[in-house]
Amino acid sequence: MNDPNPAPRELRATAPPGPRRGHLPLGEPEGAPDRIDVNARWIERAGRPWFPTTGEIHYSRIPRNRWNDVLGHARAGGLDSIATYVFWRAHEPEPGRFDWSGDLDLRAFVRLAAEHGLDVVVRLGPWAHGEARHGGFPDWLVARDLKARTDDPDYLALVRPLYAAAVAQLRGLTHAEGGPVIAAQVDNELYDQPGHLATLRALAEELGLRVPIWTATGWGGAQVPDTLLPVYGAYAEGFWEDADVEWPAFAPIHFRYSEVRDDLSVGADLREALDGVAAANPEDATAAPATPFATCELGGGMHVAYHRRPLVTGEDVAALALAKIGSGSAWQGYYMYAGGTQRSGSQGPEQESHESGYPNDVPALTYDFNAPIGEHGQIRPHHHFLRRQHLWLREDGHRIAAMGVQIGGGGEDPEELRWSVRSDGRSGYLFLTTYQPPKRPLASQPGVQFTVHFDDGPVTVPSEPVDVPAGHSLVWPLRYPLTPDLTLRSATAQLLTRLDDLVVFAATDGIPAELVLGDGTPVHLPSPPGPNCIADLPGVRLLVLDEASANRLYQLDLAGRERLVLADAPVHADRGDLVVHPETARVTVAVLPAPPAFVAEGADLEPPRDESPWRTWTLTAHDTGPVPLSAELKPGGPAPEPRRGGPMDRLSAPDDYSSAAEIRIDVPDFGGADRALLRLAWTGDTGRAYAGDRLIGDHFWHGRVWDVDLTPHRDAVAEHGVRLELLPWRRETGVWVDPAVRDVADGTTLDAATLVRVGRVRLHAEEDPS
Incomplete structure (x- = not known):
């Protein structure tokens, strides 16, 4: 049980040793412009530590006319780089015939990413997976008698033209050439062929690809050669687990602070099913590597399979990501x-x-994955939660990347407080968490207080013990330099960002916001945390936001300079303009420092209001907002009998919809809306959506609404409406769904159908006269 009056937790945070250098065949030569290099603990860029933030975006799975907005939102989400698979089957559907056109134009996608200030990691394959058929291998390749994913000369002879074509697409776009491509990954989840991985790098280089960082996925105890940087993953759930697994055995460690990098469960089903290889040895996950702790697959959400349909929340995603930073992640x-x-x-x-x-x-x-940016451009809550972390890393990542890690406390016991410190020996960050997914929650923690002993003395935070409610994942700064002459000794608020002389923090609901200067003087906050809570100090101002406002905060390049934006709807910057994508007609946008004026396209703009220190505009977007739709459910017959298949004899998705319940929905014209989504709140087993005879969406019910993008099918929808085929839920089938939605009744229901008209508003700002 928790002690209601525990003594302060104590930990000694010492300076970490200097990193080992020069042992990795990675990085660029001395004197290279904007030089990228890799040592044993972090990545360097332009002579200082760099903490990259990268998000996976598959160009070939997104309509080309949506690339710009998706990349814009990625940059607005605080990413500095994106990663993307090159799916072999998409680019060489027939032997020798390559296609890089339209949605497959890798070169155009990379150049557009660069326009948004995003670097690019190209995941070259040849085997990619990403739930693409045969892992992305073309069917014609699978049909051949080859030892794929090995140094079999016949296989390499087919890989060579693929790599040559991809390298040609990237010519002139690598970092050394002034372009955005900073890294390449070879193959994916290949755990027992280190020589082949090394061959793939050598082949790509022979064909002309020069990048500072070469990677390979390292999870599952993979054998990665010294020529590649192993990168890791961590998921809160796994659709690849069996239907009788309530929570994957290795998932809980990702909500604790631990320097263990490997997740032995990711890809384990493929190793077992395809190769007959058992799970890796847990001891392999604890080996001390000579490379930075880098990740490439922190779960931004989770896909669903027919037999297992996880319900990963935005809170899950954000807590897991922050736990990795508190565990030593440097990427x-x-x-x-x-x-x-x-x-x-x-x-x-x-x-x-x-x-x-x-x-x-x-x-x-659908490959929506419940990602921060959805299949159809929907902006999810964790886009905002993660942005708070990314803004912080953009501001102070150069210090955090070089900091060591000391685990303070917390293990498997849900009653224990979990905490750690990242430190350079004189300053750092205190991480603490009472968060774990609701299926296995952690306890609240009364009377929390810490003393961190740095090399030159202790820091105690907070000044008086506080109660930390359950469900929080926190990071507090210790001895953060505000100015050359002024230090923030501690704060019970998260550092977000700084702009000029303004340093921005986020308070946490239910925890008093205490900020203490280096001499022990508390900072007086003139009002409760919020957009107007600003404390003026010598040479610096501190803005302390409430949580709701922090989740609305962006830092964007508008009208020739960086500005802070508080927005009620998703926004991103595009060529100096502010692009807003509202789902409701009326939206407010506040900017600091404010431009003299905005000119709006796609909305009516009210005169601005000055609400110190912000200037706020209210806009009414055209052709925007929800429209309820009427729909009549035509009952169907009984659910088809369950089937099993595949190498692990798991439940198979039904393909017989002859007894499905049918619904026809008439959809009004959606005018000039940027996107028109049919949003369905329903229960059942699986569903298909048609416009005429064309399948335009599918869904395995798992507790979330189902969005179908009608925008590309305007004419067919106008003529035919939308026809849904829904199969009924039947619990005895044995499909796993989250406990939060498991009590749904057998059968099929359609609770609501809504036309969601997403607007597009462009605010052009006049540049400051200066």
Whole structure:
């Protein structure tokens, strides 16, 4: 049980040793412009530590006309880089015939990312996976008698033209050439062929690709050669687990502070099903590597399979990500950061399935992943939660990357407080968490107080013990330099960012915001945390936001300079303008420092209001907002009998919809809306959506609404409406869904159908005369 009056937790935070250098065949030569280098503990850029934040976005799964907005939102979310798969089957559907056009134009996508200030990690394959059929291998390749993913000369002879074509797409776009491509990954989840991984790098370099960082996925105890940087993953859940697993055995460690990098469960089903190899040895996860703690697949959400349908929340995603920073991560990489739609070829949808020999049946079209940016550009809560972390890393990541880690406390016991410190020996950050997913929650913590002993003396925070409610994941600064002459000794608020002389913090609901200067003087806050809570100090101002405002805060390049933006709707910057994507007609946007004026396209703009220190505009967007739709459910017959298949004999997705309940929905014209989504609140098993005879969406019910993008199908929807085929839920089938939604009744219901008209407003700001 918790002690109601515990003594302060204590920990000694010493300066970490200097990093080992020069032992990795990575990085760029001395004197290279904006030089990127890798040592044993962090990545360097332009002579100082760099903490990259990378999000996975698959260009080939997003309509080209949406690339700009998706990349804009990624940059607005605080990312400095994106990663993307090159799916072999998409680019070489027939031997020798390559296609880099339209949605497959890798070169155009990389150049557009650069326009948004984003670097690029190219995941070259040849085997990629991403739930693409045969891992992205073309069917014609699979049909050949080859030892794929090895140094078999016949296989390499086919890989060579693929790599040559991809390298040609990237010519002139690498970092050394002044472009955005900073890294390349070879293959994916290849755990027992280190020589082949080394060969793939050598082949790409022979064909002309020069990048400072070469990576390979390292989880599952993978054998990664010394020529590649192992990168890791961490998921809160896994659709690849069996239906009788309530929570994957290795998932809980990702909500604790631990210097263990490896997740032995990711990819384990494929190793077992395809290769007959048991899970890796847990001891392999604790080996002390000579490389930075880098990640490429922190779960930005979670896909669903027919037999297992996780319900990962935004809070899960944010808590896991922050726990990795508190555990020593020096590179945050998310999979997925933006969802997409599975490609379809001449033989139909190209997803993995039992038919392709995959252990899991996944939806034919949707690859939404409940990512921060959804399949159709929806902006999810964790886009905002993660942005708070990314703004902080952008501001102070150069210090954090070089800091060591000391674990203070907390293990498997849900009653224990989990905490750690990242420190350079004189300053740092205190991490603490009472968060774990609701299926296995942690306890609240009364009377929390810490003393961190640095090399030159202790810091105690807070000055008086505080109660930390359950469900929080926190990071507090210790001895943060405000100015050359003024230090913030401690704060019970999260550092967000700084702009000029303004340093921005986020308070936490339920925890008093205490800020103490280096001499022990408390900072007087003139009002409760919020947009107007500013404390003036010598040479610096401190803005302390409430949580709701912190989740609305952006830092964007507008009208020739960086500005802070508080917005009620998703926003991003595009060529100096502010682009707003509201789902409701009326939206407010506040800017600091404010431009003289905005000119609006796509909305009516009211005169601005000065609300010190912000200037606020209210806009009414055109052709925007929800429209309730009427729909009549035509009852269907009984659910089809369950089937099993695949190498692990798991439940198979039904393909017989003859007894499905049918619904026809008439959709009014959506005018000039930027996007029109049909949003369905329903229960059942699986569903398909058609415009005429064309399948335009599918869904395995798992507790969230189902969004179908009608925008590309305007004419067909106007003529035919939308037809839904819904199969009924039947609990005895044995499909796993989250406990939060598990009590749904058997059958099919449609609780609401809504046309969500998403607007597009462009605010052009006049530049400051200065």
